Amino acid sequence: MGQALKKEGVHEIVSVADLNLWYGSHQALRSISLSAMTGEVLALIGPSGCGKSSFLRTLNRMNDLIPIVRVEGRVIVMGQDIYHDGVELAELRRRVGLVFQRSNPFPKSIYDNIAYGPRIHGERRRSELDGIVEQSLRRADLWEEVKDRLSASALGLSGGQQQRLCIARALAVRPTILLMDEPASALDPRSTAKIEELIGMLRGEYTIVIVTHNMQQAARVSDRTAFFCDGSLIETGVTSELFTNPRNAQTQDYITGRFG
Amino acid sequence: MRSTINIAKAMVGPVERDTPPRKMSRRSVGEIIFFVAATVSFLLCMGTLVVMVVDLVQTSAGRLTWQFLSGVSSRLADRAGVLPAIAGTVWVTSIAMVISLPIGIGAAVYLEEFCRRSALSRVLEIAIANLAGVPAIIFGMVGLHLFVRWCGFGRSVLSGGLTMALVVLPLIILVSREAIRSVPRDVREGSLALGASTMQTVWHQVLPAALPGLLTGAILGVCRIIGEAAPLLALGAVTYLTKTPSGLDSPFTTLPIQVFNWISRPQVAFHHNAAGAIVVLLMVLFVLNGAAIVIRARGQRRG
């Protein structure tokens, strides 16, 4: 892959330095330093409970929702330290979208699901909203399937469609970065392929950080891969290199299937 | 003679090697006792209901006329009607719900979505749980002290409504919290991840999703108010009324108070009126409960 060569010209859009995170007294992340470059797809892999989801959720401060979480370190997103006091959470989360492991459409119509984000950020004009809804659905490759039933409940969609709807919903607020927390883990192989294809389409336009359990998926969709284990970052590298020629023995064991 | 021997045998019990059959038989005796107890318990409840319904239907049969429904108080039992009581019930219930529903749901939202666990929230929890168990008559005394005297509202329908608002508030808070808690976490996170504030999430996602539960809670509250008599007794609801309330300061009576008044009179004819008023009361509650069941079923189907 040629991405490694381009790297020098691209700046770091996410830069995390010496991040520690505790749930109460349990330390879930240990001095993580990791960056994501503008426009790349960064995959986070590792055995379950290794802290990759916790890491993902520090990037848009979704961890704040858990009262016992404590975070230390520097997390710079788009040039701003997001754990600084003056940060507007709403603006941060608008620019850093999150797609969940289990699709979670709101119990509303398809249209209202997509329009919800723009609305809470102040967009009231119907024509504008119509445009955003169509554009977001097109980008999520869902428009053709649902354009005739935009006012139907989103809960009537299939699992794969629901997940693409959630991606469209995240795109509707025009984020710069898209976080995906095992977005295909609950889907059948065909829907998974569809999601992976979609990630390929979004690559370049958005910076994508994706947590995945599935190493083939990481290999297929990502430019770079970071391997987490026991709350520590073991190794980072260009995906093709990390998978073919890992520097660390633990990484080697994991990708060859000896544990995890 | 043989039966005596059998009883004696049973009392002494067979020797050790016979253990399994003995245990089997003793077990089934225990089970029979339990089943008899369960049947008797159930029949007590069932019987109460059946006897109550049969008696009410028989006693009220002659009284449930249009004249009874549209008539006002009278010294003569067969001329008296329940219109002022029905109107008073509607007034009191409306006032109580208009006040307690927003406050109750607001409190539930605060406790479920904003209040972090702390010593302070613990005090709140205890206060609410305790209020739910305070005898209704005490709310009546407080209403008398607070609204009738201190605020100077007098023995009016406003005092009655405010007092009933106090009575149902804990119930509404408890049921609304339950409804809000049953909204999946996913929905909240999905909204927050789009950059919505907690407040926006509550308004746009949590409350709409909790709506069936909140409505059911409201109906339960209405039922509670409609059937409750003790607090209004303490407020001094009037029972002899020749017209329906015309404003917030009107004197009033309600169905249960009217029943109480009629049942307390020595003449049997008034007892028949009481039965008639009870039937009206139960019909209203029946319809409301039916509505609650329908709403709950719809909410489940949708969720």
Next chain:
Amino acid sequence: MMRERIQLFLLASCAWISIAITLAIAVALLQETVSFFREVSAAQFLLDTEWTPLFWEKHYGIWPLVCGTVITTVISLVVAIPVGTTIALFLAEWSPRSLRQIIKPILEILSGIPTIVFGYFSVTIATPLLRIIFPSLPGFNALSAGVVMGIMMVPLMATLVEDALSVVPQSFREASYALGASRLTTMLRVTLPAAAGGVVAACILALSRALGETMIVTIAAGQQPRFSLNPLQAVETLTAFIAQVVMGDTPYGSIEHRAVFVVGCLLFLGTFTLNVGSMWIRERFSSTR
């Protein structure tokens, strides 16, 4: 941002209103109680065995009212606890689905009936029925009121006990069955003891409910304060006394009227203690598993 601050403030106030109400109750009751004890000595209140504040010769001994309350409460619990618990055991451990679908709605209907209707039932049906057994029963008596109050509380008791039983892990029951214990033995020796905390909490809640119940005893128990524990007579409970006075023409602020608040205070303290106690037991019980 400012708007959200205001909204949050309003929501918080909604929650704090419950504290305000609790305080208002306490203040209202205490104010009048204090003025009462300026005129009547605590000794008379606690030692006199007559309660006649509405008569010419006034006595303010609380015991007759306490006796009335104790009789009706005990009778109601004697009905509600065994009946409610048995139904709950049957529902939770035994009942097939089909039977459950009959029993549950009946309990729900029963629990939805207003207390005034039970009062009516007590006077017009229960008392005549009880006369079959006790021919000398007067028209208003503690027994009938207590029994009917007990039936009224059966759904409450049954629901609470069933909840407590449903928390007992299935593994307990399976372990017992695996040892060859029968269903009944398992139920009585394993499940019920494991749910003991919840059952006790339910009993306390029922007790608190019985203490505070007003309409049934006002209608059906007579209104005669008596220093006796005979259930076959007319009695007056604390709640019935309150109802009797506030309904009448007793002037506000008179000593008789204050007596009502003293009784209310006693009732509030009693139910408060019981409710908090019940909560405490339930929480301790649930935290041990």
